[in-house]
Amino acid sequence: MRVLVLGASGFLGGHVHHNLLKDNRFKEIVGTSKSSEIEGLYNIDINNEKKFGEFYRKYNPDFVIWAVMSADNEETLIHTGLKHLLNRMDKQTKLIYVSTDGIFSSGQGCFDEYAALSYLDTHNPLSAYTNAKLDGEKMIQKGHRNYIILRTGPLYGQDLNGNWDFRVLALQSALTANTPYKRADNLFKTFVHVEDLAHAISELLSIDYIGFLHVGPKTKESYYTFSLKMADKLKLDHTLIEPDRIPIKEAIRRGVSLDTSLNTEKCSSLLKTKFREV
Ligand SMILES: NC(=O)c1ccc[n+]([C@@H]2O[C@H](COP(=O)([O-])OP(=O)(O)OC[C@H]3O[C@@H](n4cnc5c(N)ncnc54)[C@H](OP(=O)(O)O)[C@@H]3O)[C@@H](O)[C@H]2O)c1
Structure with a gap:
């Protein structure tokens, strides 16, 4: 084969x-x-x-x-x-x-x-x-x-060289620089x-x-909960992660599907x- x-x-x-x-x-x-x-x-x-x-x-x-x-x-x-x-x-x-x-x-x-x-x-x-x-x-x-x-x-x-995907990389670099990191808590994905x-x-x-x-x-996550969980896994300070909300009207205007x-x-x-x- x-x-x-x-x-x-x-x-x-x-x-x-x-x-x-x-x-x-x-x-x-x-x-x-x-x-x-x-x-x-x-x-x-x-x-x-x-x-x-x-x-x-x-x-x-x-x-x-x-x-x-x-x-x-x-x-x-x-x-x-x-x-x-x-x-x-x-x-x-x-x-x-x-x-x-x-x-x-x-x-x-x-x-x-x-x-x-x-x-x-x-x-x-x-x-x-x-x-x-x-x-x-x-x-x-x-x-x-x-x-x-x-x-x-x-x-x-992580890719074959051990590099994290771009979302986790962005999270990692914000948290290691002590920068607050906002992620949507009403945008859900698997x-x-x-x-x-x-x-x-x-x-x-x-x-x-x-x-x-x-x-x-089985379980879906919002970008916010995903970031919290990944921060914990990577032993980063998750208190810097703040929930953000995409207003329904804006989601409709931008054509964003929330779940x-x-x-x-x-x-x-x-x-x-x-x-x-x-
Ligand atoms: N990443 C996600 O979050 C995600 C989510 C949903 C679905 N997917 C799907 O999952 C699959 C894999 O995604 P991925 O994140 O692994 O993608 P990726 O890391 O961006 O890799 C894309 C691959 O496509 C190759 N490529 C691009 N244009 C090409 C062309 N014209 N001819 C030949 N090869 C070409 C690239 O080659 P070079 O790098 O060598 O140029 C690379 O090997 C894709 O079908 C994607 O649509 C990904």
């Missing part, structure tokens, strides 16, 4: 690729990067049709893990890069596409796999990214039967530890499952992987 990890230089893809290399179930593990020069990874731009086509034909994997994202241009990544991939994949190749809770932009959280999806209001600065992710889900459903679409909330944890998701992806490669899966622990937490019951009954609470 051959596995292709697209985005192996990234936060999640790095952990997935690292775990799979130690896993003797697979014959070949190929990981890619785009701009990062990392030993053992193939530098490839998925948006480059000719080069990506040649690369893909050479490896012709049984599984493809989509752990790529582009902060600047997710639309091109989906409408060009994902399209190239879908055009090339054999029917029997399984695609694991990592999507986001951001596609639930209306309604109230604890969204299960059957909840209605909607595009984010374009006033929301995340709309270009999130709406492209939703387009990606639709393209996969239309063009490729053999898929798992994983939806996750914000990922946190925060997912990156290593648990990487572990779940490895497990999913051996499970005969097709469709959607919401991943993460995109996920119902993860299906995933906890399907997988042995346990997602840790924050």
Whole structure:
């Protein structure tokens, strides 16, 4: 069995690729990067049709893990890069596409796999990214039967070099500088530890499952409670963290959905992987 990890230089893809290399179930593990020069990874731009086509034909994997994202241009990544991939994949190749809770932009959280999806209001600065992710889900459903679409909330944890994710880094630097740190106490998410998701992806490669899966622990957190808990874990002074409230009117004006937490019951009954609470 051959596995292709697209985005192996990234936060999640790095952990997935690292775990799979130690896993003797697979014959070949190929990981890619785009701009990062990392030993053992193939530098490839998925948006480059000719080069990506040649690369893909050479490896012709049984599984493809989509752990790529582009902060600047997710639309091109989906409408060009994902399209190239879908055009090339054999029917029997399984695609694991990592999507986001951001596609639930209306309604109230604890969204299960059957909840209605909607595009984010374009006033929301995340709309270009999130709406492209939703387009990606639709393209996969239309063009490729053999898929798992994983939806996750914000990922946190340390990368393979021990560096914390950008949210925890910001918290750490404020608290170590004795700076008060305000976080919204009415903006709720299912925060997912990156290593648990990487572990779940490895497990999913051996499970005969097709469709959607919401991943993460049972309990949602606000950005405020997440920060308090992380500060305690890192032995930082949590008294510097202050609750902040996003006024409902402002949330509506900015197109911000205040609770995109996920119902993860299906995933906890399907997988042995346990997602840790924050
Ligand atoms: N992080 C979160 O909180 C979060 C939340 C929900 C969903 N997700 C999803 O989880 C997945 C992994 O996210 P992440 O945080 O691990 O992302 P990340 O750390 O930003 O990594 C992104 C990866 O994509 C690669 N990439 C970007 N554009 C590319 C292109 N045109 N061709 C080939 N590779 C390209 C990057 O390569 P280089 O770095 O080498 O340029 C890197 O390996 C993504 O699908 C994302 O949408 C993430």
